Amino acid sequence: MRTVTVNASKKYDVFIEKGLVSKSGEIIKNLASSRKAAVITDNTVAGLYLKTVVDSMKENGFEVHTFSFPAGEASKCHRTLIAVYDFLAEAQITRSDVIVALGGGVVGDLVGYAAATYLRGVDFVQIPTTLLAQVDSSVGGKTAVDINAGKNLVGAFKQPLCVICDTDALSTLSEDIFADGMGEVVKYGMIKSATLFEKLLSGDVKDSLEDVIAECVSIKRDVVEADEFEKGDRMLLNFGHTLGHAIEKYYNFSGISHGKAVAIGMAEFTRLAEEKGLCKKGTFEKLKKCLEKNLLPFSCDISLKELAPLCLSDKKRKSDGINIVLCSEVGKSFIKKLGIDEFYDFLNVR
Ligand SMILES: NC(=O)c1ccc[n+]([C@@H]2O[C@H](COP(=O)([O-])OP(=O)(O)OC[C@H]3O[C@@H](n4cnc5c(N)ncnc54)[C@H](O)[C@@H]3O)[C@@H](O)[C@H]2O)c1
Incomplete structure (x- = not known):
């Protein structure tokens, strides 16, 4: 496994290896402060990798709540963001729990921004599943949603607990x-x-x-x-x-x-x-x-x-x-x- 450590305002690791999605629970267990998690993804990635992540987290003792929204840039907006906040509230996610962003840059940016703002900040983990998200958007802490005036105009800097890059996940990309x-x-x-x-x-x-x-x-x-x-x-x-x-x-x-x-x-x-x-x-x-x-x-x-x-x-x-x-x-x-x-x-x- 390759590990790249980022020493930003918060120190965290980016793990890169084949098959890591199935080990996500084990990795997150070592970093999270509670055993309750919200895994958020889009509906395409949900059909491909959500079950593997949820199974791995449950095997590692997590109570897991899941939410998915339609795939695509159009979802990176306040409407989806509010739906995510409502889901987090319903699942009674607290500041000591962990939010997992599973998907491409759209999921990472939107869920990262939700994690930065819900309860004034909840820990989150990035599991990027596109090449763009693995090499770029999941690292560095920029999170955002789009508004009518333009892309990424509302956002926050929020560094993740860790980034889990499974290169096998890229095999299903067009x-x-x-x-x-x-x-x-x-x-x-x-x-x-x-x-x-x-x-x-x-x-x-x-x-x-x-x-x-x-x-x-x-x-x-x-x-x-x-x-x-x-x-x-x-x-x-x-x-x-x-x-x-x-x-x-x-x-x-x-x-x-x-x-x-x-x-x-x-x-x-x-x-x-x-x-x-x-x-x-x-x-x-x-x-x-x-x-x-x-x-x-x-x-x-x-x-x-x-x-x-x-x-x-x-x-x-x-x-x-x-x-x-x-x-x-x-x-x-x-x-x-x-x-x-x-x-x-x-x-x-x-
Ligand atoms: N935060 C940053 O620093 C940063 C940097 C660059 C880009 N971005 C943002 O990233 C977004 C673009 O990211 P993207 O290109 O990953 O787009 P995306 O998240 O929309 O993913 C592209 C498509 O691939 C599908 N997909 C994701 N993983 C898959 C997989 N493993 N197999 C099959 N299909 C899969 C998704 O469902 C989606 O339909 C933009 O919103 C951009 O603004 C952010």
Whole structure:
């Protein structure tokens, strides 16, 4: 088993191994302060892994209450959140009990936010079941729900008791949802690790899933430990996201997945950075090859002129401009602060 320890405001472990879902009760027993738990998931994951988690928890002496909601981003909203609070109240979950988030990033974000706010905070465990959730959303403590004005606009920082990544759970993902997670994996290679990037270019990730996930989690851990509350370098994790979020917004968050939008965002900013001498020549071609190999797009039909205002309405925007993330070469990233006009110049849209 790979274990990555995160030393954030709270210290916790990320466990990565095949078959861990069936050992979840044993792991949680060692960390929880009571033997009462609420396991919350979506209706797709419920049909796949809920029974295994519940059985494992019961075998380890837990009284378990379960709740599931419809799968998909549309559920990451206040309506579901209230339903989750009502369920927790009905099950008489107290501050000493534990909440388990079983599922992809939607479940992790929403249940994490419920755990951060219900009774002003209840311990929670993440059992991420998508590649994106294992390499990214389950680690680092960001939790959120969406509101009409935009994605993730209401949230809290809440670190879990632990994160349990079962690589076997990824075998039931569609090729498309697996590819979405690869968008974030490629991002880690681009921003911090040329070695990881080369591995993605030359081999099949599915042959070394545990290693790749552990490497991505370690990179995220290092960044989060240095800047838990996103005052500076944590922004590097947003590589590809400024344009990616604009593309998602253009399609009203339903026409393109997050991972694919981020892939296009990384490629476009790298192409522009190279054109302006901010990035080593040849980096865009390498990135393009890597994205194609991992079934991800590198361009889209929407013009940068249409996307520019959407980039500026992102929550990462500052009042006097915008911070964008670029790579000077594969494995090396930096934050560039631009005024609004400079940003338009960068996009060649003035
Ligand atoms: N908190 C963070 O730091 C952070 C970082 C990145 C993304 N996010 C958030 O994560 C969300 C996206 O996460 P996601 O891509 O995991 O989406 P998701 O949770 O919607 O999962 C995608 C689909 O896969 C299904 N699924 C999950 N696990 C499965 C499995 N093992 N087998 C088969 N199907 C499975 C789900 O039911 C869902 O239909 C977004 O809301 C995004 O904002 C958060």
